[in-house]
Amino acid sequence: MRTLVLGGDGFCGWPSALHLSAHGHDVTVVDNFVRRRTDEELGVRSLTPIRSLAERVQAWREVTGRDIAVVELDLAHDYDRLVDLLATVRPDAIVHFAEQRAAPYSMKSPAHKRYTIDNNLNGTHNLLAAVVQLGLDTHVVHLGTMGVYGYESVPVDLPEGYLTVSYVDRVGDTHSRDILYPTQPGSVYHLTKSLDQLLFQFYCRNDGVRITDLHQGIVWGTQTEETALDERLINRFDYDGDYGTVLNRFLVQAAIGYPLTVHGTGGQTRAFINIRDTVRCIRLAVESASDVSGRVRVMNQVTETHRVADLADLIATTTGATVHRLPNPRAEADANDLAVRNDRLLGLGLDPTRLATGLLGESVDIAQKYADRVDVARIPCTSFWNEGRRVAYEQHTVH
16 A cells, blocks of 8 residues: 655654555655754753664665655645645555654643644644545544543543433433543643544545544553664654653663652553554554544554553562652642553454563663663653642752
């Protein structure tokens, strides 16, 4: 299949592009390289030494004999070039990773909030409008987030995108219908993903665009079978307070003898997925396009749930690290329960990778191998959801 991977130079996009290519898809990576420029803005770098996209693609060609095309394009602001690209390639599938993906980064300042809204919503809407303008029968696969559901405890397993509700009409008859599960975004980043859902619902209903929205959990790990083939193909490994996901941050902290930073009680339960399963899920979604019609297909892209405190204890036991609890910079409940349905991806053949499989050790090894690249000043979270949480955090660290 002719497949565009938008944001294909990023943490999830790059290994997904390789995985699709390895399975015979004709892949074009589209990126504006803003994530690399954000490293410069924040004064941080990936724990792993990632090569330029040109070097990565050349290495992939040398190792596998497969070609990946590259197009530099800003999805949110180069609409005419986007239309030209789609008209030329006429892709069977478009995998959409081209959004600012970090909740803490989206809450750093009014400028970061505005950028996240501008980039994410304009990019998504430009893509949908261009597909309709050209009359393409293209399957759009979007990487969403479990965060659209919110993180309160509910007495049911979170369904895959839709909730069946019943109501009584004016004459007393009872009816039911499916609605999008009510969103409770906890950051501006999560807000954009919630608004994406409405864009998808409209363009699916109004124009018949075929869309799969993958509500992904927190990703851990860094390597996949494809990125491990050559050191030049290695994937990103973020550990900083803005972009580092919680388990990867713990692994880096343990590797350098830095206390594991648990924010708040650690009672927050989150959904997780290994990066190897992320790329498999993307491919399964792309290759099952025939299942998508009538309404947006929503799939929960998760494999297991864990409490943050339990993860810290697991890493501490595995590596000998200590745990340090700090005030929570986020505006969220101190604790929550979470159970999630993931029937659709399991039905497509996903064999989940879990923490108990031994891949945790692989991640520990990578963290230790590149520990000399860590800037400890970038480990603490410096984004706060409100001023009160900033004050609490600063008072705690002073004393």
